[in-house]
Each structure stands twice: as structure tokens, then as C-alpha cells.
Amino acid sequence: MSPHRIALLFNANKVYDRQVIAGIGHYLKSTRVEWDLFMEEDFRSRTLGIHRWRGDGIIADFDDPVVAETLTSLSMPTVAVGGSYADERQYPVNMPYVATDNVMLVRMAYDHLIEQGLQRFAFYGLPPVPGNRWAQERESAFAQMIAADGMEGTIYRGSPTSAGGWGRAQEDMVEWVRSLPKPIGIVAVTDARARQLLQACVVADMPVPGQIAVVGIDNDPMAQLLSRISLTSVIQGAEEMGRTAAQILHQMLHGGDCSTTRVLVPPVGINVQASSQHQPSKSPHVMRARHYIRQYACLGIKTEQVADYVGISRTLLEEHFKRELRQTVHQTILDHKLEMARGMLVDPSIPLADVAVRCGFTSLQYMYAVFRREYDCTPRQFIESARVG
Structure with missing residues (x-):
């Protein structure tokens, strides 16, 4: 039995569309379903000629009004993917719809x-x-x-x-x-x-x-x-939307009536x-300094540069930091660099040497020394503990 020919009409220049497509791919890999997938070579969504396409089914982004209007008249099994609507009348009629909430x-x-x-x-x-x-x-x-x-x-x-x-x-x-x-x-x-x-x-x-x-x-x-x-x-929850859309289309291809199916997919969470991370500052000098540090800490800035930006002396800025944050400006800069490094270390595609450079450490050896001093472990040990956790 030859695989079903399925068209995916999405604009994969957007992360949302790419994740929906990834969800479809995950569904295919986790099941015995075999589809011959059609997508434009440049991963753009085009409806030109879709009426003449000899396929078996379509999963499409119905947030695009041109796509929605073109596909509504097709008799081919189609699963619509898009955003949710407060007004029920906005959803396509007699067509399954998978929505982000x-x-x-x-x-x-x-x-x-x-x-x-x-x-x-x-x-x-x-x-x-x-x-x-x-x-x-x-x-x-x-x-x-x-x-x-x-x-x-x-x-x-x-x-x-x-x-x-x-x-x-x-x-x-x-x-x-x-x-x-x-x-x-x-x-x-x-x-x-x-x-x-x-x-x-x-x-x-x-x-x-x-x-x-x-x-x-x-x-x-x-x-x-x-x-x-x-x-x-x-x-x-875009990947879940893709998996759900693929599952619904699979049911339709095998005779299932999903015309009234509507699935609302909630968000996964918040990064x-x-x-x-709003923290009210008593001192406007500390607030301005932290704003500058968040932008430029990883470029190797020093306390003097922060004080110049704020417009006060280094001594006075240090007094404000010790009074409000109970730490020095230098430690605040270092904490931000370490926070950025921790975020990068969990990504296995980023080499440790690149993490050190991108987070403003003068060398990989220096980043190792800082990790040992601050966390009593090396960056590699931190990675291992993060994976275990």
C-alpha cells in the first residue's frame, strides 16, 4: 500500500509554524503512519494550483485568510490549524480545527x-x-x-x-x-x-x-x-498542535468523521x-546600573564603566549597591555572566569554549575557576547535575 500524499501549508519562517511541522514529524516517527509529505522547497505556504493537486489530505495554517478561503471549498480531507476565537462563528464550518489558546x-x-x-x-x-x-x-x-x-x-x-x-x-x-x-x-x-x-x-x-x-x-x-x-x-503548545492535527487527519484518511472536532491547545509554560523579573529598586542609580549590566555584562564591562553610565562616582555607586543589594557592582556583573553561562551550558550544541567567550570570560580556564569558586563544581559537573535533575 503506497503512502498517503499529504500537503503541509505553513510559512516555516515563523517559529510557531516550524514547531507545528515538528509536531507532525514527531507523530509520524512515533507511529507506523507513512505519509508522502509535500511542502514548497522554500517552506512557504502557496495555494496556487492546490485545486489540481492529486493528494489525499492537507494540514494547513488557517490564520492565513487566503489559505482558509481557498481550502474551504475543497472536498479533500483537511485539518485546519490556527488561533482560537472568542466568537464561535469565526471557526471554519464542517472542518476539524486545532487551535492555540x-x-x-x-x-x-x-x-x-x-x-x-x-x-x-x-x-x-x-x-x-x-x-x-x-x-x-x-x-x-x-x-x-x-x-x-x-x-x-x-x-x-x-x-x-x-x-x-x-x-x-x-x-x-x-x-x-x-x-x-x-x-x-x-x-x-x-x-x-x-x-x-x-x-x-x-x-x-x-x-x-x-x-x-x-x-x-x-x-x-x-x-x-x-x-x-x-x-x-x-x-x-505548537508541537502538540502538530501532533494532534496529524492524528486527526490520520483518522479522517481511514474513514473517521472529524468534521466537528475542535481542539484547544494550552501553552506549555513560560520561559x-x-x-x-521586576524588582523595585529604592535607588534610581541601582536601577540604571542594573539595566546597563543586563545589556553589557557579557562584553567585559568594568565597574568604572557602569558608574560612568549612571553618572556618579564609583565609590557612591558601590555604596548604593551594598545598601540595596548587599553586594558589589563587580559581583553583580559576575552574577549576570554566570546566569547567562548556566543557560547556555544546558544546550549541548554550544561548545564550552564558546560559552566562555559569549558570556564575557577571558578564557575557558577562567570560567572553570569562577565556577569552582562560586558553585564548588566545574561547568561540566554543572551540566551533569542539570541533566540528572
């Missing part, structure tokens, strides 16, 4: 910011266009949560991302960031938007997370790599990083 994604980010002691909140979304319906659902969920809790909240949609308009868009965002009441927690509709926000905070000289705490959605490694301040992000 937009309300829970925002709820997890919002609750995390509340846990940090914040009482003012904002949402950085996307302009309302047909392809961004999922973003409007997240914005609406945020607005309802704020209203229900009687909290202060504001919504900023910004501009579409384009090279030509980026300069003006960033200027507008910097102006918005400066106008916000502080301290404030901001939920960004995606990690891509969160990264833009972190850049705007740097330009506006607004301490993160001292004055502005930021949470994104997607847990996108690319956004982490491109941000000096490590980003807190809600982890979508908490520096961008949201």
Missing part, C-alpha cells in the same frame, strides 16, 4: 507580570489586517482581563514592519515608551514585537525590567539571539528571563 497565552503573560508586583500594564500588538486576526484576539483578551481586574492598561499597535518605515516606527515606539506611567509591565503579541520593544527601551534609556518589564509570546530562539536583554516568553 490565545486567551491562555495572554493570561499566562499577564499573570506573570502581576506576580512581579506590577499594577500598570500595556499591550504591544499589531495593526488590524485580515492576516492578523489571531493578534486581535490576543489584544481583545488583554483588554478584557484588564477591565475585569480594574487595572490600568493601554494598547499600542505600532506600525507594520518594513525597512522603509522602520526609522519612523521606532521613533514613534520610543515616544510611546517614554509616555507610559512607570513601572509598567508590557505583554507583546509575539517575540518579534517584544524584541522591537526591547530595542526601543534601550534607545529611550528606559531600564528593563526596573521601569518596563516585557513578556513575549513564542519562545523564539532567534529573538533571544538578537536581544541584549534576555526575553521572557510564553511557550505555545522566565531577565526582561520581566
